[in-house]
Amino acid sequence: MSDTVSAPPMIDPRSRAAALRRERMRDRLLDTVLDLYQPGQANGHLVIDDVIRAADVSRGSFYKYFDSLEAAVDALGERLTAGMIGDYRRLFDDDDAPLLRAVGGAAMTMLRAWHDPRWGGFTCRVDYVDYFERASSFDLMVRDALDDARRKGQMDFVSSDMAVDLIVGVTIEARRRLMRGGIAPRSYMDEMLLRIFKALDAPAVTLAAVLDTVWLRLARDGPGLAWWSVEQGVPVG
Known part of the structure; x- marks a missing residue:
C-alpha cells in the first residue's frame, strides 16, 4: 500500500477568474434589485427592464442568472x-x-x-x-x-x-x-x-x-x- 498522498487537483486560474466574474455580476444584479426596491422609488410595477437599465447590463446578461x-x-x-x-x-x-x-x-x-x-x-x-x-x-x-x-x-x-x-x-x-x-x-x-x-x-x-x-x-x-x-x-x- 502506497503512503503517497495525492495532490489536490489544480484549479484552472481562468476558471477561477470566470467564476469570480459570474459571482460579481450576480451580486451586481441583486444589489440593483435592492436599490430599486427602496421606499420612494417608482417601483410599484418594477420590471426587468428597470433592473437591466439601472445595472447597465444586457437583457441576456440578466437571464444568464435569473429566469424572471x-x-x-x-x-x-x-x-x-x-x-x-x-x-x-x-x-x-x-x-x-x-x-x-x-x-x-x-x-x-x-x-x-x-x-x-x-x-x-x-x-x-x-x-x-x-x-x-x-x-x-x-x-x-x-x-x-x-x-x-x-x-x-x-x-x-x-x-x-x-x-x-x-x-x-x-x-x-x-x-x-x-x-x-x-x-x-x-x-x-x-x-x-x-x-x-x-x-x-x-x-x-x-x-x-x-x-x-x-x-x-x-x-x-x-x-x-x-x-x-x-x-x-x-x-x-
Whole structure:
C-alpha cells in the first residue's frame, strides 16, 4: 500500500477568474434589485427592464442568472434571510432562554433597519414578506423560541401563527418608522418590545430583565456584524 498522498487537483486560474466574474455580476444584479426596491422609488410595477437599465447590463446578461424578476427577488430574499439567521445565531445562542431568543430576534430586526435602511426598505416590502412566510428558516426559529417559551411558562398564547404574525407584522411597521427617523429610537424600540411580549403574557419583571440582557448583548457583539454602523451604535434610552 502506497503512503503517497495525492495532490489536490489544480484549479484552472481562468476558471477561477470566470467564476469570480459570474459571482460579481450576480451580486451586481441583486444589489440593483435592492436599490430599486427602496421606499420612494417608482417601483410599484418594477420590471426587468428597470433592473437591466439601472445595472447597465444586457437583457441576456440578466437571464444568464435569473429566469424572471421574481426569481431575482427570491434570490435576494434568500441572501438577506441567510445573513439574518447568521447574525441571530451569532448574537443569541440556542442555549439562551427562549424568551431572550424571541425578544432578541425582534430587537435585532428593528435595530438593523435603523442601522441599515436599504435592508429595512427591502424587508418591509410585500415581496420579501411573502418570501419570508413561505421559505424562511428564520420564521421556524422564531416559532421554536415562542413555543419553547410557552412550554416553560414564559409566555401564554394559543396559536403559534398568531404569535408569529403579531411579531412580524408589528416589527415591519416599526422598521418603517425607524427608517423615517424623527423619533427617539431606543425608547420607541423598548416600548414596542414591551407591548408585543406583554400581549403574549410574558411576565413584566422577567421581560424587563430580558430587555436589559438583549441590549447588553447587542452592544457587546453588534459591532462585529457586517451591517453595524459605528456612528449609530446602540441607541441610548
